[in-house]
Amino acid sequence: MKSLHYFMILFLMIGISNAQELTIIGTVTDKDTGDPIPGVNIVVMGTSKGTNTDFDGHYTINANVNDALEFSYIGYIKEKITIEEGNSVIDVKMMEDTATLEEVVVLGYGAEKRSYSTGNRTISKAKRRRKNRRSKKTNKLSGSIAGVQVNRSSGIANGNSSVIIRGASSVSSSSQPLYIIDGTPVDQKDIALVQNMDPNKISSINVLKDKSATSLYGSKAKHGCIVITTHKGNYKINSNESYEEIVENNFEKVITSPLSTFSIDVDKAAYSNVRRMINNGQQIPADAVKIEEMINYFDYDYKQPTGDHPFAIHTEHGTTPWNQDTQLVKIGLKGKEIPRDQIPASNLVFLLDVSGSMNSPNKLPLLKRAFKLLVNQLREKDKVSIVVYAGAAGMVLKPTSGAHKDEINQALYNLEAGGSTAGGAGIQLAYKIAQENFIKNGNNRVILATDGDFNVGMSSDKDMKTLIKEKRKSGVFLTCLGFGMGNYKDSKLETLADKGNGNHAYIDTMQEAQRVLGKEFGGTLYTIAKDVKIQVEFNPSKVQAYRLIGYENRLLNDEDFVDDTKDAGELGSGHTVTALYEVIPVGVQSKFVNKIPDLKYTNTKINENYGEELLTVKFRYKKPQGSKSIELVHVLNMNKKQVSKDFNFAASVAWFGMKIRKSKYLMNDNINDIISLAKENKSSDSQGYRAEFVRLMNSHQAL
Template sequence: MRLLQYILFVFFITGISNAQQVKITGKVTDDESLPLPGVNISIKGNTNGTQSDFDGNYTILTNIGDTLVFSYVGFEIAEEKVTAASSLMHIKLIPDSSQLEEVVVTAYGSKRVRKSTSYAVSSNKSKRRGRKHRQRRIKKSSGVQVALEIRGANPASRTKQPLYVVDGVPVDNKDIAVVNAIDPSKIAKVEMLKSKKETSIYGTKAKHGCIVITTHSGNYKVQNDESYREIVENDFKRVHMAPLSTFSIDVDKASYSNIRRMINTGVKIPADAVKIEEMINYFNYQYAQPKDEHSFAIHTEYALTPWNMKTQLVKIGLKGKEIPQHEIPASNLVFLIDVSGSMGNSNKLPLLKKAFKLLVNQLREKDKVSIVVYAGAAGMVLKPTSGANKYEINQALQNLEAGGSTAGGEGIRLAYKIAKENFIKNGNNRVILATDGDFNVGISSNKDMKKLIEEKRKSDVFLTCLGFGMGNYKDSKLETLADTGNGNHAYIDTMQEAQRVLGKEFGGTMYTIAKDVKIQVEFNPSKVQAYRLIGYENRLLANEDFIDDTKDAGELGSGHTVTALYEVIPVGVTNKYLKGIADLKYTNSTINKEYGDELLTVKFRYKKPQEKKSIEMVHVLHTDTKTSVSQDFNFAASIAWFGMKLRGSKYIENQNIKDIIVLAETNKEKDNQGYKAEFIRLMNSYQGL
């Protein structure tokens, strides 16, 4: 009897030991120690599992004696036995040479493995063996993640893309990026067809294979309905008829990151998406800070125009005073976040939540944050909370899920109401709107939204608009809101851009040092026949608006630089862009010779954030002090040149993109963050599109 009891006791203890549960944490990397997001980690012989996060980290509860299986498309499956010493388990996956090398089509499940969708994968081995390739995917909390990618593809080889077919309808090449952004939860199956028999029904467009996507509804419509405000390129104006050029400054940078996204994904770039001033102002320049009582310093220089040797290029640069972050007044921030159904894609709400964590990391104890969300209706999900409570703020962000229609107007009203209720006198009061701009419930037109923001800006609450996603991105609407709401506009396509806008440039993005900033340039007719402003087409002002303090204009943040370029036709130069006009009968066109050494005069007006009266500065560009131009001048010129080429400008005499690249390459000094080098890589990629 005692022996039986002893045997039962040992059996019981052994059972407890074998069933002992442990928490395993670790990181999954590739053979070059780079993190792999979205790796499936499952318990062998069990339906339980998880996935690695964006940084390759994972956590899973399992039992001693279980075997963990690590699987990732393009890599060999790894298995690891769980022991009592396995609480920390780092895994390095080895590339699988037998995996698909030309086209990769994958669909994989979420944390709950039993909910993974069915899928089909065919392989087409490439002759380009040994070419390194890495796919990065962001984990989704639910649904199915789909990745469609040509392995080893580059812009020059995009003519070899397979044909995409969604629910039986072939998709144009220009909309392939939109296909990648289909809500994963709507996809039932992904297949690849590659034999002639399989692809014959789709004709010659499918000669490089065919990727067939079937959705649950069976009638998904792929369409690219991004919208941009029309831009009419500025023409040359004769100085003796229009000596003044007046415009509102612009520090928005959304156009450049949006164009970068299009080039990187092989999407055709709409001309109206190219805002040259935003491309130029994306980059920082080495302008000296103000040394007097003003919040700004003005810098000017000029030289021959690189794309037209018969004209001259004038650069006007502004530098705002840099305010150390600890000196920025207390902030009252309201995060206004779009959680409608259109935000479900991985490059929208999931990216947004990670991006906002970078902003939260910058907050101080004296700052406070509220979170308002809107879909079919609007509501507050986080009451005003001190910046010291970062965990609470981040948890509220993490809990956000997408679904429903888009009542943007209602969300804006609630956000401004909360900002006003928590207003900090002499503080930094701001609503931060994050959306794809696709408002479709209640007030939604650009005109109505502008009217709403005009009303709300009277509260002295500023507005920042952050755009996310593709396919239905409404750049025109966000530009209108930011311009009207005393704010700025950025487009966030990657975590790299999020780090730039919400991390590195936090002060400039979130703290305004001047509002209603205007520039008026007067050209000397004894030196300049005609001029044209490059860019800023949607920022032009009437000349009388310059001294009108009730006229809304642009805003500048701490440390911001702003650059404007004019192309001018000197006196005595014959130019085909300047056509003759009839003699004037009533106007005296006599030129004042008293200012013969002046090329132009820049007048600059701005208001301090809490004031109603503007301050004026004046700067004169003389011709007798001309020296060699800076590398900043030449790099800005290369950006303008490329932007004009993207727009198909009629004013470019030299269309050779290699000359643009050379100009940028030889003038990319002080590129610590690598943004200028990235611009050169983009131009090289664009050559193949």
């Protein structure tokens, strides 16, 4: 009996040993370059546990001894590593996958209507039967075609399916297979949209390789071909994204236009949106590239303000890297960082789009995880309400203290997508609730999260602009967070944020959510200065012409600078704003400066009394609850100081943006020169954002 007792103890000890849980940490890098790889997917095989690497390639995950970790990332060969006892640090070096064909995932999502009037969900038996029929129909594809597998995604609203075609994708356009849908080749720029296809519409899929592909479809199919046939036989791949047209700023002659006036822009959505397109191998629409938002995505080493004003001013100038005949001027603002515990009590209304268009993993499921980051930072004195809209709008969470995080997170977790998009009604209700719970001298804000696809009630940019201008009079600020792809309405969200005293970000990953709602929580949600305007006057004895790089949608009339009724941009806690001017010095011959006739009635005599002054820059702003503007003046003198690494890095970002836009002002568009400038000036990069920018440029070069 005693021996049996010892045996049982030994058995239990072995079981405990086998189930020993470890916290595994490590770094994932490129085997050839040694660079960290952000966004690598890491899962404990056979479980639902998973995580991603951060921007430095670091990860942390809990797993048991003898569990296997799988590391996967598009364009790299998967790595599988078994956890051994005592080994809690696992660094992984991943190799690029040079195989011609890899894998494509075609996602399809059904839309199912929900009722949100009371926050409760009702699903009829008929709907459940339809749902089951969809499941059976979709699964017919699995196994019927070699290399095709249909998986049901867990944790995604409505139990969506994905069709996985083995041997059908590549990170580089140089080895991209040709896609044919119902006899029509899919353009390179639209390949990422294949993932939005509904599997229920697919009748058959054929994967052709080698000569069988080229004999039918020519040299374009030299890397293979994926032939998809739908039941109706007339499927169209359409990108329904929209961007406001941008007309690049021209050079202005100082003698006739000495003033340049614009509103600040702290939005950063364009950079993360462009990043998403590069990572998906898409062609980037020129109007999606807002150079000022790309520049402002990055932090710069600007000193904190020390006086009474809520921001500090920094200026410098040097040679333009893409044109040796011109000079580049950098103007930077640094907002005062308000400690989180000193931010006034917040009255937040989450306005969440739960319409059918949000029914994909990078929309509502990502949104819910992102907002959990925000909720976890709330204090007891903060309160949150949740309004959702689909075919109609409704409140699903009454104002709730930040002390009740579980209740708020549960309300988020319960949300599912379905129906049309009554965005106007949602905005009306959200502002109504914000006003009813208004905190005097507090932080009152509506946070809108959507793909911007409004199609019920007010839906045009003009209608939304009128509505939001009226609502901003309430003293409630607005934050717009964009999600998703395929039907993303950047123009609409930018309009809402611009006219609603707010800011705009695009969230494509949890890393970006962590940046916007975690690292930059204060800047995203707390305004320290509103209606911030900049006016630059150039000295005509030093500068013959100038052009503002970016900010095309933020230009103001010169007289608007002193008009306190004119709306402008808001500056959040800790935010930085950077603007670049390209200037043509006096005496330099340039094809960008056209001769104008002599003026008969205007005296254009230049005042030579300002010595080495290059320009004078003026700033106007209002306090968050104020109505009268305050002015600051700063003079930039000519000097021969060496420019900072921040100057050069910001220049590299502008240079890359101009290249994507095919700017007529680029005298050198060599991508290797741009990459070199960025690489040499990464400077302090604790979060890895600058290294990621270099990687993105290398990826774009390969497309």
